Amino acid sequence: MSEILNVHGLTVEYPGFTLGPCSFSMKRGEILAAAGESGSGKTTLARALSRLLEEEAAVAGEVAIAGSSLYKMKEEEVRRIRMELFSIVFQNSGEWLNPSMRLREQLRETLIKKYPAREHRERMKILMVMVGLEETDLERYPDQLSGGMAQKFLLANAMALSPEMVILDEPTSSMDANSRKAFIDLIRRINREHGTAFLIITHDLRLARELSSRIMILYGGVVEEAGLTEKVLERPKHPYTQGLLRASMDLNLLKDIWGIRPAEEEGLGGCPFFGRCCQRLDICRTKRPSLTENGDGRQVACNRGGIVTLLEAQHIGKRYGKQDVLRDASLEIEHGEFISLVGKSGVGKTTLSRILGGYMDEFEGNVLYDGKTADYKQLHKSSHGVQMVFQDSNESVNPSMTVREAVSEPLTLSGQADADTVKDRIGQALRDVGLPADARFLNTRVKKLSGGQKQRICIARALTMEPALMIADEPTSMLDPSSKANVLRFLKGLQNSRGFSILMVTHDLTCAAKVSDRIYLLKNGRLQPFAPVADRIECSIYQMEEF
Incomplete structure (x- = not known):
């Protein structure tokens, strides 16, 4: 034509x-x-x-x-x-x-x-x-x-x-x-x-x-992405398109809806999406990207070539004795994504999450972070790295510590921040998780906190390091429906406002479907993409049986 x-x-x-x-x-x-x-x-x-x-x-x-x-x-x-x-x-x-x-x-x-x-x-x-x-x-x-x-x-x-x-x-x-x-x-x-x-x-x-x-x-005023409608809306390649899709009620019948986060700062003639982007670089502040071919008939205006894969697990395998817990498991987590790993109890979800979080050394395969072999010693101690929130908050934090000591511990161990920075980040992290940051609370012993407060302290600890990826292991297990809803909205809200990626490990498919961009199912030691039927809310009951 x-x-x-x-x-x-x-x-x-x-x-x-x-x-x-x-x-x-x-x-x-x-x-x-x-x-x-x-x-x-x-x-x-x-x-x-x-x-x-x-x-x-x-x-x-x-x-x-x-x-x-x-x-x-x-x-x-x-x-x-x-x-x-x-x-x-x-x-x-x-x-x-x-x-x-x-x-x-x-x-x-x-x-x-x-x-x-x-x-x-x-x-x-x-x-x-x-x-x-x-x-x-x-x-x-x-x-x-x-x-x-x-x-x-x-x-x-x-x-x-x-x-x-x-x-x-x-x-x-x-x-x-x-x-x-x-x-x-x-x-x-x-x-x-x-x-x-x-x-x-x-x-x-x-x-x-x-x-x-x-x-x-x-x-x-800029065309950020262009291509075949089906492909662009199925898997966007620009962070702005990704945000638009998350905010579309008509395209997300099961999920909670979140608008694109407000701009933290303005660029200086560079990318117009700079202030709201979760994967921006310093160059994006001043360099205006042009609309260029991105493969698959797609054009994207992004200095990084589109949405970047933050973490990639390649053919992960793990054995305990003669038992294969994980076999040839591969997944990708992109910048700004909320990914859920679902499966029955005992299937190996926590094992995989510990490997991806850098807390298990002996395994088959490879983990890449920003395209390079993951150096967890560095990633745990630096900003924009990887932090993990473990399932049992009682075992994750020394109960005799004060709140100030517990929340600041990652910063102290990393040795990267001065006293003023530590103070500012502690206060911001506590406010972000909905806890007070006054002197009285900061001096409270962790053992005197409620279970919910301890859980939030663990998340605040991770936030002080300003991670690019947070791994949360069973954050809603053993919670009543109201508490579960609050934790989910809290985590999704944090991820949306701060712009980091989350890998949530859970056995609860319904929770995963509400907040996730994508879901992986771990079954019989193997990992596979899993897509709930978005047009039928009752589907979750039947899909759970597939586990």
């Missing part, structure tokens, strides 16, 4: 905001989605492609529609091809209709650009049927329409001159479930029967998945 749209180096500058440079193309009859949060530049892109920007916008680059350069045309030439070659349906559909004119009169104003008056009535009838409205609706005024009806009429108006491409800006944002489904079916039918190309501007990843064949992910 030939191209209907070709965008090269498009830049739009407003005071305080810049879109681009953007470069992409669309084939005739294709449905492409541009997705991102509010303020990412989606609507600016739609306006730029329609040459409907405000006067203060400074535009550079090339936009070619069906071979015609949009920004090299005079305004009257653009007006001539707008609606006939391409059209746009903006968000907040009611605002784009003249409240004092009937729909018939408004549709006539479009048809008159191409068709003689004698054909208007029949064409109006065809258009109304096309979008699922009645011919009698033409006698209505805009304030007599529901949001869904107004959106359908604007689509009819956009299709009136049979354009080759239609831009839809947040087309279903104000629709109920039934109207949304009907509108999606309508777009599919028009695309199939008329060969119309659609550019869908949306924050709704489910809509993008249901309609588009390709997707672009925008953030801060």
Whole structure:
């Protein structure tokens, strides 16, 4: 198929905001989605492609529609091809209709650009049927329409001159479930029967998945990731795309929903996602990444080439006497991921977690950390390394220590922090786990704390080292439902706000399904990926039997 749209180096500058440079193309009859949060530049892109920007916008680059350069045309030439070659349906559909004119009169104003008056009535009838409205609706005024009806009429108006491409800006944002489904079916039918190309501007990843064949992910005016919709949404390669997917309620029916963490600091002209990224490097502060090929038909704008594998276990094996506890076990944990390792009690989960945490030396296979053989002596004593929270908090901390001594112990043993840094990190870690940081509590002996407080002390100890990976062994075992829920939300909240990765070891599949990005099942000494059926909540009961 030939191209209907070709965008090269498009830049739009407003005071305080810049879109681009953007470069992409669309084939005739294709449905492409541009997705991102509010303020990412989606609507600016739609306006730029329609040459409907405000006067203060400074535009550079090339936009070619069906071979015609949009920004090299005079305004009257653009007006001539707008609606006939391409059209746009903006968000907040009611605002784009003249409240004092009937729909018939408004549709006539479009048809008159191409068709003689004698054909208007029949064409109006065809258009109304096309979008699922009645011919009698033409006698209505805009304030007599529901949001869904107004959106359908604007689509009819956009299709009136049979354009080759239609831009839809947040087309279903104000629709109920039934109207949304009907509108999606309508777009599919028009695309199939008329060969119309659609550019869908949306924050709704489910809509993008249901309609588009390709997707672009925008953030801060930059295309961060682009590729086939199915592949991008199944396994994102940019940390921002990963965050968007976690925040999508429609795509996570079983999981708790977490927004992307707030920016800790701003970059200095570098990657726009710098302040929120969990795998940023110092270079990302000043170096702006370009959109480059990443394999599998994917493009990613990231100085690290996309989401990086933090820890990789390769063919791990472990024997106790004649018993094979682990056989050829392999897994990967990416930056910012919450991974769960599930399996029955006694299957070897704790053994594997101790190997991955650096607390067991004799085993087969290899463990890589950031692409290199894991040096746990260094990783345990340095920031952005590996820390482990053991199952039994009573055995993990010396009961005669004060809270201050217990929480600061990893920092003290590492010898990497001065007194002020130790004090600051202790206070921050205790606040993060929901414990007081006053002198009275700091001087309390660990043996006088409750079980829940001891567990949080163990997590605070790990947090003082600012780990990139935390391994939590059975953190919810033997807890009542309320306490279990609190611990899960607490761990997920910490991981989300701090940006580290978690490997949670558990026998509880339901807990794992609520918080995990991915799940591994350990069974008969072997490790395999495990995916709960997200559309059926009751599935967990049956899947547990597979253990």
